[in-house]
Amino acid sequence: MTASICSPSISLPPSRLHKLGLSFPFMVAPMVGISHVAFRELIRSYLPDSLSPLLFTEMLSTLRLPHEDLSDLPGPLTSLGENYFVPQLLGNDETYISNSIERLLPFHPWGFDINMGCPASHQLQHNWGVRLLGDIDYASHVVAITKKHSPRPVSVKLRAATGAYIDLKYLLEFTKMMEESGADWITLHCRTQNQGHHGYAHWDLVGEVARARKIPVVANGDIHTWQDAIDLMKTYQVDGAMIARAATARPWILWQIAKKLGYQEKPTKRWETEPPWTPDEEGKEYFRAVLRFSCLLEDHFTDSPFALKKLQFFVAQGSRWLLFGHQFFHLVKRCKNLVEVRDFVNDYAEKTPQPMGQRART
Numbered sequence: 447m448t449a450s451i452c453s454p455s456i457s458l459p460p461s462r463l464h465k466l467g468l469s470f471p472f473m474v475a476p477m478v479g480i481s482h483v484a485f486r487e488l489i490r491s492y493l494p495d496s497l498s499p500l501l502f503t504e505m506l507s508t509l510r511l512p513h514e515d516l517s518d519l520p521g522p523l524t525s526l527g528e529n530y531f532v533p534q535l536l537g538n539d540e541t542y543i544s545n546s547i548e549r550l551l552p553f554h555p556w557g558f559d560i561n562m563g564c565p566a567s568h569q570l571q572h573n574w575g576v577r578l579l580g581d582i583d584y585a586s587h588v589v590a591i592t593k594k595h596s597p598r599p600v601s602v603k604l605r606a607a608t609g610a611y612i613d614l615k616y617l618l619e620f621t622k623m624m625e626e627s628g629a630d631w632i633t634l635h636c637r638t639q640n641q642g643h644h645g646y647a648h649w650d651l652v653g654e655v656a657r658a659r660k661i662p663v664v665a666n667g668d669i670h671t672w673q674d675a676i677d678l679m680k681t682y683q684v685d686g687a688m689i690a691r692a693a694t695a696r697p698w699i700l701w702q703i704a705k706k707l708g709y710q711e712k713p714t715k716r717w718e719t720e721p722p723w724t725p726d727e728e729g730k731e732y733f734r735a736v737l738r739f740s741c742l743l744e745d746h747f748t749d750s751p752f753a754l755k756k757l758q759f760f761v762a763q764g765s766r767w768l769l770f771g772h773q774f775f776h777l778v779k780r781c782k783n784l785v786e787v788r789d790f791v792n793d794y795a796e797k798t799p800q801p802m803g804q805r806a807r808t
């Protein structure tokens with residue numbers, strides 16, 4: 447990454463991710479139904495080409511990957527020239543994991559991530575996701591076999607705890623074993639299994655884990671703004687911050703962070719030199735982002751009902767940061783196709799401008 451840096455206004459603590467070749471320690475999370483190629487392209491449209499944050503795919507089942515025609519999914523897995531994307535794997539069986547990695551390598555992923563946080567019941571039946579977090583030996587085995595077959599860095603994304611109660615001693619022991627089994631870095635979603643995606647994230651935990659580990663530790667959960675992301679790194683001395691739902695409201699959040707750190711280069715595909723900052727500017731840009739996203743979905747997905755569903759899901763997540771987001775989402779849900787969405791959004795944005803809040807409505 448060679449973006450020009452001009453008198454940075456905020457400086458960050460050193461990040462061990464630099465040793466893995468990453469100079470921008472902020473990234474966008476894996477999210478089922480969201481983190482597809484069109485979403486990643488939307489995020490990249492707010493960045494200069496020289497700034498390459500890691501962008502994750504949604505979780506991919508290693509049971510299915512070896513048999514799927516990856517050029518014939520509802521849309522392409524990745525777009526031309528995208529090489530900082532990280533497929534997230536759900537799995538536990540060596541044959542399936544190695545076959546999946548083999549199938550994915552021709553797409554030039556930057557690395558592979560192992561999901562140890564998904565609490566969905568159908569994933570638990572397969573004994574993966576957050577189940578792995580409950581069994582240190584089993585999770586270590588999955589890391590070791592993934593490392594054995596991956597020529598790229600391997601990371602693990604886990605939660606603060608299975609169930610409801612946080613046991614710091616266990617978390618430190620677990621992450622130690624991930625490190626010893628070969629994980630190149632760890633992301634901690636600082637909520638428990640029982641919290642799902644709700645409530646405050648326990649950010650203090652990630653600082654404890656980062657202090658105890660030699661490998662980089664990235665914080666995730668409850669990051670709503672650029673300030674949150676930067677404060678997290680500074681306050682808890684973690685190696686990076688992974689943004690999830692806030693990126694569906696402010697897909698320009700990495701641009702804001704980069705600006706605050708002193709990166710001056712403007713996004714390659716935009717004429718503006720500043721990201722939206724004020725609640726009104728962000729509110730206006732949100733509607734433009736929805737319009738742009740609808741076009742990206744059409745570019746990448748030939749199945750129109752599928753593309754419409756993806757747009758509606760994106761709005762369901764991100765509109766919670768808007769003052770009248772609930773109303774906006776319900777009106778978008780009524781649209782029958784993306785052309786209707788665009789007509790509606792153009793009209794709505796003009797008649798109902800609204801500010802974007804710092805935190806999402808819960």
Ligand SMILES: Cc1cc2nc3c(=O)[nH]c(=O)nc-3n(C[C@H](O)[C@H](O)[C@H](O)COP(=O)(O)O)c2cc1C
Nearest residue numbers: 475476477478504505561603635667668669690691
């Ligand atoms: C719709 C949705 C889908 C998600 N899918 C995944 C996934 O595929 N893999 C994963 O590790 N986490 C997944 N997550 C969890 C996020 O990556 C992240 O850990 C969580 O949303 C907490 O961050 P936030 O509070 O900033 O949103 C998902 C979350 C949401 C809301």
